[in-house]
Amino acid sequence: MVQETKRARLIYNPVSGQEIMKKHIADVLHILEQLGYEASAFQTTAEPNSAMDEATRAALTGFDLVIAAGGDGTINEVVNGIAPLKQRPHMAIIPTGTTNDFARALKIPRNNPIEAAKIIGKQQLVYQDIGLAYQDSYFINIAATGSLTELTYSVPSNMKTMFGYLAYLAKGVELLPQISNAPVKITYDDGVFEGDVSMIFAALTNSVGGFEQIAPDAKLDDGNFTLILVKTDNFLEISHLISLVIQGGKHIEDPRVEYIKTSQLTIEPQSDQRMMINLDGEYGGDAPITLRNLKNHISFFANTDEISGEALSFDPELKEIAEKFAHKVEDLGETEN
Structure with a gap:
């Protein structure tokens, strides 16, 4: 029986972190391909909810993994595209923003897209709690x-x-x-x-x-x-x-x-x-x-070897x-x- 190829969608903010992602798109996609994913990328635009809408589309069309590349705002928008759905793909992040709070918590290398993408290959998942505000904002x-x-x-x-x-x-x-x-x-x-x-x-x-x-x-x-x-x-x-x-x-x-x-x-x-x-x-x-x-609403690839409960x-x-x-x-x- 032939194993079905997994699909990954990279959603990236082209202006985040002095446009660092634009320099590494090909490298990140290559890493994903090596990890067994059929990978593609989407560049966000200035249109409202650009990242959120693409995340929803990717999830509804059956992508196994959605990767948010950018700052905390981009990651938040991708989460908002996935969180309301009953069937949610795994998520990963490539942090290129200013504070990168969520990346710090998951111990993801910051402002280094190649090393951040490699974390996916460790196959370590955290079933992350998500906050809900006003019934429709995550x-x-x-x-x-x-x-x-x-x-x-x-x-x-x-x-x-x-x-x-x-x-x-x-x-x-x-x-x-x-x-x-x-x-x-x-x-x-x-x-x-x-x-x-x-x-x-x-x-x-x-x-x-x-x-x-x-x-x-x-x-x-x-x-x-x-x-x-x-x-x-x-x-x-x-x-x-x-x-x-x-x-x-x-x-x-x-x-x-x-x-x-x-x-x-x-x-x-x-x-x-x-x-x-x-x-x-x-x-x-x-x-x-x-x-x-x-509780445990979205699964994120993380560097759990370095995450401590203390x-x-x-x-x-x-x-x-x-x-x-x-x-x-x-x-x-x-x-x-």
Whole structure:
């Protein structure tokens, strides 16, 4: 009996990561062919939902594997094309974006398309939890709201391309003095929180904004979000919390932080203040919002040899950048005083 050839569809963002994928399309397709796939590629366009629509088409026409190549936004869009379907193909990612949070969690080589593609050959799958918001929007890494999360919207795309994660930190320092608390009611599995918060994170992985210790014990497949509530808007106190993150996730024991595991939650503003929701780094609507964890919803090829159930070591390069961020905040505080 002749074994049927598997089919793989590569969906890539041509402008992500200084157009790195355009230089390696032939190499990646060759690797896929060597792994036994009949491989083809689709280049996303500026049209809305380009990657999402192609992912849906590929899944419905029977592709066995869909590969998202680009930043977290491209990966999110491909996931949104597949997640609503009853029959979902395996997924793989080739990260070429700015922060590449999801790639960090799956231990996929970043900004190296050839090495990232080779991970597929290890045949190691993670049945990843997926977040659902507003009944029709899916996310793979983070849902967030609060003053500091708005910096994602205010960093120009050309700055992201040129300066990467440093661009976010530079904008973050600028916005810290503007952080303010807002009253909120949050209903989750085991209770209700009512009070003032400056930031809310509902994380599916341990990597948030490049920091791999914000949710140090987050699991990829346990059916729970890691809900983090920051209860201070004092930028010096927030700077201290950042330093605790860098020191190995010690912030989760700080009284200014609520650290909760839950399979679902509802965020309800308790004032007229707008609360914009950030889904995987992009604007995803306004609160009130209900988030649900879809356990083991999509299977991803991952480098499971390097994934630990325990807290992971902080990326040395990002640690250096984050320390500079903390020092800038301290300098800003001294200037204010």
